[in-house]
Amino acid sequence: MAERVEPEHEVEELVEEEEVVKRDPEVEARRAAAMSFVRRLGDPILKSSATPVDRFDDQLRSQVSRMAGLMKDAIGVGLAAPQLGISQRLLIYRLGTEAPVIALANPEIEWWSEEVETAEEGCLSIPGVTVDVDRPLHVRVRAKDEHGEDRVVEASGLEARVIQHEVDHLDGVLMLDRCPRDQRKEAMRLLRERERARSEAAA
Numbered sequence: 001m002a003e004r005v006e007p008e009h010e011v012e013e014l015v016e017e018e019e020v021v022k023r024d025p026e027v028e029a030r031r032a033a034a035m036s037f038v039r040r041l042g043d044p045i046l047k048s049s050a051t052p053v054d055r056f057d058d059q060l061r062s063q064v065s066r067m068a069g070l071m072k073d074a075i076g077v078g079l080a081a082p083q084l085g086i087s088q089r090l091l092i093y094r095l096g097t098e099a100p101v102i103a104l105a106n107p108e109i110e111w112w113s114e115e116v117e118t119a120e121e122g123c124l125s126i127p128g129v130t131v132d133v134d135r136p137l138h139v140r141v142r143a144k145d146e147h148g149e150d151r152v153v154e155a156s157g158l159e160a161r162v163i164q165h166e167v168d169h170l171d172g173v174l175m176l177d178r179c180p181r182d183q184r185k186e187a188m189r190l191l192r193e194r195e196r197a198r199s200e201a202a203a
Contacts, residue, residue, distance in 0.1 A: 002122030056148030080169035131179035
């Protein structure tokens with residue numbers, strides 16, 4: 001899930017030259033490098049159900065560490081393994097620069113509140129697009145951490161939203177599948193325009 005930040009720092013695929021100048025070049029370079037690993041809308045893995053994690057070993061923990069580094073550099077608050085082309089039911093998230101990274105393997109949302117909140121969401125796999133998504137305000141999630149230990153997370157607000165967004169990725173569901181139809185149409189129009197502009201620039 002993409003971090004919601006100030007307009008001059010929003011995640012964009014195509015930006016005017018003067019907007020790039022406003023950014024820290026080193027931060028921008030790290031972000032571009034991280035985003036090169038993220039699968040984009042249209043990649044089949046983003047519409048597929050991921051495979052359960054069955055081994056909790058050094059390789060998995062190394063993968064969690066790599067995901068955390070990429071998420072930080074890409075300016076995200078959450079990341080699911082399928083977004084990196086890995087079909088595993090594994091997600092990570094962090095709610096602030098000083099907060100710890102939380103890894104959830106094989107997460108199952110076992111309870112959600114009837115109270116629903118509508119809020120804007122972004123996604124690293126659909127950069128530069130935000131849409132309104134309705135989600136339960138509170139959830140309880142049962143999962144395992146990267147060491148294979150059982151974990152129960154009771155989350156509210158932003159944390160609940162991020163978890164639900166990333167669990168959706170594990171089930172092949174994107175935020176565009178949950179947003180209002182008019183916003184989906186506008187998002188697809190915007191993405192087509194960007195793709196056309198990118199193609200013309202490369203010609």
